[in-house]
Amino acid sequence: MHELASMPSTEPWYQPTGNEVALFEQCHQRRMAVMLKGPTGCGKTRFVEHMAWRLQRPLITIACHDDLAASDLIGRYLIQHNGTVWQDGPLTRAVRQGAICYLDEVVEARQDTVVVLHALSDHRRMLPIDKTGENLEAAPGFQLVVSYNPGYQRMLKDLKPSTRQRFVAMDLDFPSAENEARIVHHESNVDLATARGLVSLAERIRKLRDRGLAEVPSTRLLISAAILIANGIPPREACYAGIVSPLTDEPSMTSALRDLVNGTFV
Template sequence: MMSGTMQAETTLVSLGDLFGLEAIRGLRYGVPPRPTQQDIEDLVPTPDPAYVFTLDEVRRLILWEGGEVGRNLMIGGPTGCGKSSLIEQFCARLNRPLYRFACHGGMLFTDLTGQMTIRADGSTGFVYGPLPRAMREGAVLLLDEGNMAPPKVVGALNTVLDDGPLFLPETGELIQPSPRFRVVATGNAISHGMDAVHYRGTERQNIAYLLRYLQFQTSYKTATEEAAILHRAVPGLPGKVIGLIAEFAHEVRSGFLEGSSPVPVPTRVTRKWAAVLHTRAKALRNDPVNEMLFGLKFVLTDGLQADHAKAIEGTLSRMIDKLTLTDEDFKTGVGIPATIPAQEDPTMELVVLLNPNRGGKNEIRVWVLGSCDRTGKTFTASAGITPFTPFVPKEDISRQDAMIALQQKLNQRGYVHCLDVKLGPSVGIEAARRATDAFTKAVAGAKPVAVSSPAVRDIVSALCKASGTQVELVMN
């Protein structure tokens, strides 16, 4: 007989902190602790710090997870757009155990429910499948490519999808669903519409089955979202290379959706590609065009038909034909850690972070932590580059609170480490605040940028040099 799990009390946590979205920072949601039972705890996915959520994704998933509007969710979208990884990362943030089952045309309903097997000692016993385990444990059951399953199998799920019990004839048990039990099915051609031509093996699902699910149609990440993911996943790769990968992926995906490209370029491929380039950084610096082509072949096109590979590689070749890289590209740039050499007896330190897609709205934000050893004062400040908004400082906060805020920004809120600046004893905290404000204006494209003192001018000049920003400074 299966044993159930106790329902732990939840802790209210900011949704903005959980999913890295500023727009919902003020909203709180109850999150349970990680399961203490080892075999169930192992089912909670590992968070991917590079993952980027959108506001629409979180809004829909929270409604589904809450269970008040429906406990079953169908996610449709093109191949490689991240349907399953979306659920995995959502469950990781909420400490939700996840059973993932890959559906296929030859599956039986007993693959989900379980079956009698012969034990090592020669006796027979029933091994529970993912469905009864998820029902009893209050876990999430992910049916990968659910529309690959034969209709007779998914039809047998109807009672469970209607919040009913599951009867196991082998054991005589009637499994009642936990209030926390959820079902999510993914599919490339959910309604078997025009895009089904790309996906052989999909089964036409009847309307009664589909109506038992909430519906969510998703697609590929935008170029901006893709770049943000790559910046987090491979922070040492030059910004211009990451930008080209993101733009290339977006163009090929658009062609795939329109029918002019034979295959898409999923995010899992762009991340491998970026990792290959980062590993071969020296070769990339010396011969960026051929190295980018080599990386693409290694992670994707060498496994395709010759004509398909030629078409995709031709798209990349047109985009990178005149690409050049310098040593500075590998030292600085958005998402690239860089350090300005310290002056003698440094007392002021600035840590600069950048969010390339704040709140999923294509807004670029800068966040700065400044600390002064001489005075013991610490401040944080944030500002917008596009659209430009002046710095809003939080002054005289504790160093500990500032470091906690820094880690939250890096781990959850979509920010990437841009550069570190160490400054000499003549620089005060007020000059540092003014300088970071002026630096933001320079990055936003303002010309000229007014500065109030030689100290501010020197800091802005150092920041702009380290980040590759062209600036014209005037004293006011």
């Protein structure tokens, strides 16, 4: 489990694509749990970081995975030299502190782990800690936020309806071409014309989703390539390393993507 706890002093830059900021603010004010749905690298994590800063709440981020157990979230007893001591897990700390707790790619966690979120994500706003016998009520400001990629997870696993219906769902997607170019420009300092070229390339590649490409290029990949270009790497080489290679190892697909790169950056 990878956990980060922070409350940034400077604003994490985020380019809204719709009414998501106002919707999230209302959910936070009304103590409602939020589910962010969208493709990999479309800005879900940055959006949560921005909203934590905007709402002035601590943010605890947990990257979910197959081995994530309920005790990893809630806590466990540790044996120390002077006896056995209870140690809160990240979810418990968020509940006590009134933090925003963000579970990234929540469907990667086991179903028996996800079930512990139920009492926190409905009107009870309570975390039962069986090992200590405590029913911990969420402090003011606590909010549960989860994210996942429906397009990817639909083929593998999904959330149970009993879990999904405890959340307000927000559908995020890649920004419009012009907004995405502004994001790439802002995050990498590459010139705007090159940023537009990278977005144009991404739009062409994204059309190959159902033609053998498991994942399409995220805004994050475009920013990586743009950073390389801004620091002197030729555009084609930057795209090969920053976009093509991370997407596929299949020779024919790699060749097709390189052709698209060559056609975009002549």
